[in-house]
Amino acid sequence: MKKMIIFLIIFCSYKTLLSQNKIEFNKFPFDIETLKDLSYKKDSIMPKFMGDKFYYINTNTNKKISETGFQVAYPFVGRKSSLVKIDDNFGIIDIDGNLLTRPIYKVFQLWHTPMRDNFVALCHTDNCSSFEVFDLKKGEFIVPGNGCAEPYFETERIIPFKGKNKKYGVNKLDENYQNGKMIIQPLYDTIYCIRRSLIVARKNGKIGIVNENNNAILPFSYSKVILSKDPNLIGLKINSKWKYYNLYNKPILVLESKFECENIGEIIIKDGFGIYKINNKYNVLFKDGTSLNQNYDWISDKGTMAIDNNKVFIFGNDKTPFLYYEK
Numbered sequence: 001m002k003k004m005i006i007f008l009i010i011f012c013s014y015k016t017l018l019s020q021n022k023i024e025f026n027k028f029p030f031d032i033e034t035l036k037d038l039s040y041k042k043d044s045i046m047p048k049f050m051g052d053k054f055y056y057i058n059t060n061t062n063k064k065i066s067e068t069g070f071q072v073a074y075p076f077v078g079r080k081s082s083l084v085k086i087d088d089n090f091g092i093i094d095i096d097g098n099l100l101t102r103p104i105y106k107v108f109q110l111w112h113t114p115m116r117d118n119f120v121a122l123c124h125t126d127n128c129s130s131f132e133v134f135d136l137k138k139g140e141f142i143v144p145g146n147g148c149a150e151p152y153f154e155t156e157r158i159i160p161f162k163g164k165n166k167k168y169g170v171n172k173l174d175e176n177y178q179n180g181k182m183i184i185q186p187l188y189d190t191i192y193c194i195r196r197s198l199i200v201a202r203k204n205g206k207i208g209i210v211n212e213n214n215n216a217i218l219p220f221s222y223s224k225v226i227l228s229k230d231p232n233l234i235g236l237k238i239n240s241k242w243k244y245y246n247l248y249n250k251p252i253l254v255l256e257s258k259f260e261c262e263n264i265g266e267i268i269i270k271d272g273f274g275i276y277k278i279n280n281k282y283n284v285l286f287k288d289g290t291s292l293n294q295n296y297d298w299i300s301d302k303g304t305m306a307i308d309n310n311k312v313f314i315f316g317n318d319k320t321p322f323l324y325y326e327k
Helices: 032-037
Strands: 045-050 053-058 081-086 089-094 099-105 107-110 119-123 130-135 140-142 158-162 168-172 181-188 190-195 198-203 206-211 216-222 224-227 233-238 241-246 252-257 272-278 281-286 305-308 311-314 322-325
Touching (some): 081 099, 089 119, 099 119, 158 190, 198 216
Parallel strands (some): 045 322
Antiparallel strands (some): 045 053, 081 089, 089 099, 107 119, 168 181, 206 216
């Protein structure tokens, strides 16, 4: 017997998409954020829009696995089951084309919490607090436990401060993150970030990196900086070149390119590095300096999908595009 779980769920607005050409996402029949979440891997069975419906096809033969079409169908991403939409309601289908739940749900929400990213909450009405929870990996309804605690990441103990001279210096906190002691006097026009106990700062109009002893690790020769969510990666521009460094232990040059990339270190495509703009289009830069075979109007923040001329492609974790939707 399926059990219910009651919990508060917040339907957030779209996360900020990469600042790219304006795409009217609401004109697509699928939800763009859901597709982004379910596009990090391609399977041998993939959904594809054909005629006026989505069908699941075998990508090796390009033939439908069933003649059943759907308003919307999402990829499996290596799981046993995924979401489909029929007659404005949502249900769950398995990779063989069998419906595991009837399409009787009006609302769904993918979970993004640690250890629960295979879960989807399903609700019979548009406004409710009582959901059935389905595990897409196991292919069955479940009752979630309390889950696991979120991983702990140590916080930097060296922090910037602004001096009376309106310049920036650095304090070091004790093991209890209190009692700051000045280790670098306020000398810098800007401190962009402190990562791995390395300070990225601007002085006299140029950017460089120093350690907590104020010894230069990279000279103050750079004009622009790119920060990333990955604490190890940073981009620095010198003349017309971008140099991308890994800061772990000590700065190591990992890539040099003419392209200014966003989302460095977040790209899921194998050996992907970042997303860059060229001629009002977008492309993915790879660690070996190569790019995708064509430019696109829009590329998702992790590089797993792209849109060009209203055609929607899924890359998953490799360079080969799969045409998911066109109209």
